[in-house]
Amino acid sequence: MNGLSTSIWRGLPQAGLAAIIAIGLAMLAPDQGYYLNILMQASTYAIAVVGLVVVLGYCGQISIAQAAFFGIGAYGVAIGTVDYGLNFFVAMLIAVGVSGVFGLILGLGSLRLGGHYLAMVSISFQQILTLVLTNWIEFTHGPDGIRNIPRPRFFGLSLQGGNAFLALCLVAMVLVALFAWRLKATKLGRAMQAVRDNDLAAATSGIDVFGTKVIAFGISAVLGAIGGGLFAGGFGYISPDQFSFAESIVLLTMALLGGVQSPFGALIGTMLLIILPETLRFLKQVYLAVYGAAVILIMVFLPDGLWGFIDDRIRRNARAITLPAPKLPLLSQTGQMGTEKVLEVADLAKHFGGLKAVDGVSFAVRRGSVHALIGPNGSGKSTFINVVTGLYVATAGKISFAGQDITTLSPHQRNRRGLARTFQNIRVFRGMTVLENVMIGAERDGNDVANAPAEVLTRALAALDFVDMRADAHRMVGELSYGHQRYVEIARALAGSPDLLLLDEPAAGLNMTEKVELGNLLKRLKGHGLTILIVDHDMNLVEQVADHITVLNFGRRIADGAPGDVLRHPDVIAAYLGEPRHEVA
Amino acid sequence: MSNFLQLLFNGLGIGAIYALVSLGFVLLIRAASVVNFGQGEFSMLGAYLLVVFFNIFGINYYVSMALSIVIMAGFGVIFAYTTYWPLRFRGGLPVIISTIGASIFLENLVLVLYGPSSVQIDGLFDADGIQIGDVFLATQYLSIIVIATILVVLQYLVFEKTLLGKKLQATSQDKEMASLLGIPVVFMILITFAYSSAMGGLAGMLVAPLLFVSVNMAGIIALKAFAANIIGGYGSIPGAILGGLALGVIETMGASYISVPYKDAFAFAMLLLFLMVRPQGLFGEKISEKA
Numbered sequence: 001m002n003g004l005s006t007s008i009w010r011g012l013p014q015a016g017l018a019a020i021i022a023i024g025l026a027m028l029a030p031d032q033g034y035y036l037n038i039l040m041q042a043s044t045y046a047i048a049v050v051g052l053v054v055v056l057g058y059c060g061q062i063s064i065a066q067a068a069f070f071g072i073g074a075y076g077v078a079i080g081t082v083d084y085g086l087n088f089f090v091a092m093l094i095a096v097g098v099s100g101v102f103g104l105i106l107g108l109g110s111l112r113l114g115g116h117y118l119a120m121v122s123i124s125f126q127q128i129l130t131l132v133l134t135n136w137i138e139f140t141h142g143p144d145g146i147r148n149i150p151r152p153r154f155f156g157l158s159l160q161g162g163n164a165f166l167a168l169c170l171v172a173m174v175l176v177a178l179f180a181w182r183l184k185a186t187k188l189g190r191a192m193q194a195v196r197d198n199d200l201a202a203a204t205s206g207i208d209v210f211g212t213k214v215i216a217f218g219i220s221a222v223l224g225a226i227g228g229g230l231f232a233g234g235f236g237y238i239s240p241d242q243f244s245f246a247e248s249i250v251l252l253t254m255a256l257l258g259g260v261q262s263p264f265g266a267l268i269g270t271m272l273l274i275i276l277p278e279t280l281r282f283l284k285q286v287y288l289a290v291y292g293a294a295v296i297l298i299m300v301f302l303p304d305g306l307w308g309f310i311d312d313r314i315r316r317n318a319r320a321i322t323l324p325a326p327k328l329p330l331l332s333q334t335g336q337m338g339t340e341k342v343l344e345v346a347d348l349a350k351h352f353g354g355l356k357a358v359d360g361v362s363f364a365v366r367r368g369s370v371h372a373l374i375g376p377n378g379s380g381k382s383t384f385i386n387v388v389t390g391l392y393v394a395t396a397g398k399i400s401f402a403g404q405d406i407t408t409l410s411p412h413q414r415n416r417r418g419l420a421r422t423f424q425n426i427r428v429f430r431g432m433t434v435l436e437n438v439m440i441g442a443e444r445d446g447n448d449v450a451n452a453p454a455e456v457l458t459r460a461l462a463a464l465d466f467v468d469m470r471a472d473a474h475r476m477v478g479e480l481s482y483g484h485q486r487y488v489e490i491a492r493a494l495a496g497s498p499d500l501l502l503l504d505e506p507a508a509g510l511n512m513t514e515k516v517e518l519g520n521l522l523k524r525l526k527g528h529g530l531t532i533l534i535v536d537h538d539m540n541l542v543e544q545v546a547d548h549i550t551v552l553n554f555g556r557r558i559a560d561g562a563p564g565d566v567l568r569h570p571d572v573i574a575a576y577l578g579e580p581r582h583e584v585a
Numbered sequence: 586m587s588n589f590l591q592l593l594f595n596g597l598g599i600g601a602i603y604a605l606v607s608l609g610f611v612l613l614i615r616a617a618s619v620v621n622f623g624q625g626e627f628s629m630l631g632a633y634l635l636v637v638f639f640n641i642f643g644i645n646y647y648v649s650m651a652l653s654i655v656i657m658a659g660f661g662v663i664f665a666y667t668t669y670w671p672l673r674f675r676g677g678l679p680v681i682i683s684t685i686g687a688s689i690f691l692e693n694l695v696l697v698l699y700g701p702s703s704v705q706i707d708g709l710f711d712a713d714g715i716q717i718g719d720v721f722l723a724t725q726y727l728s729i730i731v732i733a734t735i736l737v738v739l740q741y742l743v744f745e746k747t748l749l750g751k752k753l754q755a756t757s758q759d760k761e762m763a764s765l766l767g768i769p770v771v772f773m774i775l776i777t778f779a780y781s782s783a784m785g786g787l788a789g790m791l792v793a794p795l796l797f798v799s800v801n802m803a804g805i806i807a808l809k810a811f812a813a814n815i816i817g818g819y820g821s822i823p824g825a826i827l828g829g830l831a832l833g834v835i836e837t838m839g840a841s842y843i844s845v846p847y848k849d850a851f852a853f854a855m856l857l858l859f860l861m862v863r864p865q866g867l868f869g870e871k872i873s874e875k876a
Contacts, residue, residue: 109861117819120811120856125853127849127850128854131846131850252685286693287693288689288696292689292694293686293690295682295683295685296686298686300671
């Protein structure tokens, strides 16, 4: 969280400047109810839409309840000031707190649910809130709504006037947008994007996937409530139908139209969808139908929204960024080479129903060695790796890592202790640049540079240097070839200075040249003394690098020892080539 | 007790509607992995077509229904081509949002064409219903239950006993493999959209005499039908039916015994409860991603 606060505060001068410009613009706005109302609506909506950018754009979690959080903010301010005589900002603070708590609770739903389930949870929440607002008349004033919501004073400065209150809304909007913009480049922001792009890889890169989602929901709900609270003050009257499911859809559309990846997109989308229909009043009758059709057209033709379109143009012209090139010690291994057991599994088992995919396997990986795990297809190698890294829960047995029992830890906790891995079917964060991918590896909690943003950057660059990929640092990882994506995955693991690197079939899908390069890379890693557990089919590669081989077949260990001995072992030969026919005498 | 039986009957009637709409959801989920947030608008359109043919053109009620169903099937194909087809390779979320867009579009198109006033329409039969003891079986509810049952049985027979059904199942399970086996996958998906739209439209026509026909008559029904689908087990056909019936009964009972204003909340509260306790639903299977 340190990384978050330092990066956010660094944006303070810009924020101040932007706020002053916002106040100036607010003062320039024509002092007429009509224009002021439109601008107040746009700015307060925009704050809520930025909330959607965080939860949907950054973290990839669908929430169709933003109007509900907007409503909690609005009703909190209205009930607090009108019924309880609270100060505007105190009421707002309480409302934002309540909304944040509801956001966190909604986020808890993401523990086991994703996609449409989560959409349904948020819709349910939205519907229930609308019913409560309409029917709990003693508290919410029911369908009639609440009138005469007062505007506040701010350090003795009256915000009663339309322009003054608009200034408050615009300043809040600008600050919220800048916050979200800075957030994207922080550790937390990168974690959210990693969760969005690939939650399994995020977990095995040390990111608490569930916690990150919950925080994203919380932030989104807080921003929704800030927008709603200001909205209540701006208009002085609220009623339940302003915060219905339909409004949630409107907010979602604003985010998507503008571009859900950026708060600037949110601002553009909101302004457009509020101001445009006002200028196109002759369309009023068919406006919403056009609106619905526009949503489909946006999804088809502008998948990343208007800002996505602009951003893409900008990035294409900004490819060649020169980076500082410090040479850094990437691999600093400590501990007793050759004797200390980094990883030790004892009687490890994983059963799927009646299928014993891993059936009582025991062996140890010693520090500084390259240990290969081989076996025919279906022998349980991948399952084994998934159990060791925590993606599967072990049915029985014990896993010790650096002398500690990690059998029941979650994947990100294991990674934070120094256990890194790559995947057979490459798992990179496709919506991010090569450099950002590797930075996520470098800033895993437990790494020496984890909480120093500047050092995270240099460590990531060093890792990219090691795999000879620095030239591609600012490219989107999805643009790279399969082989290069594999290097990004390896660099991501290396940047976290792991004690043990698990490579799950790294040669899979590579062509001959790439396989040779991979072999050389592994030899260099071995030269640095990194402990590696490699699973692969490519015997040539395994023979080149392995100090020790363990062979699995049908989930059981059938051989374990030095490469020469193991590869001549009759059981191993039988497993790979089939049993010799017994001659009939 | 008689009150309970009466509520049970009414609950099953409205539950049968949820089940029908929910089936439409499930078929699309299975065939094309599409979560269609425009499913409710299928029902709304079906009801409006019936209004146009019967109330305005004065065509015979049953002929009007048949005509509407045929048009809805055609509409399903158009819906597939505009809302699903261009986005079919881009994953779940873009399609969900595009169907939300379609739902806004359709609702407001009808609003522009027809205006906001709601319309009353006759039921399937003139008779009001049958009195058995203290329980009154309203004709429309009875018809809904009977038609829903027939449709479910028919659908089961088509899916399990015909070659077309097997092809549809194959398409839903593995599109690539199905296409390698020479099954026209695109055609199968279009059939599913057509059927889903026609069935949604029929559900709208059946529920129309009970609710009045209005632009937003079906939005809440569709949401509850989707809730029923998750309660029953995402993508499960028996789950959709049982989930729908259960939801109808619980909501009717809840409104009567607990609170009328919060009638609509019971479905969503039950959904949240299920999602927390048993997210795979009654008939669903746990799915875990392979690393």
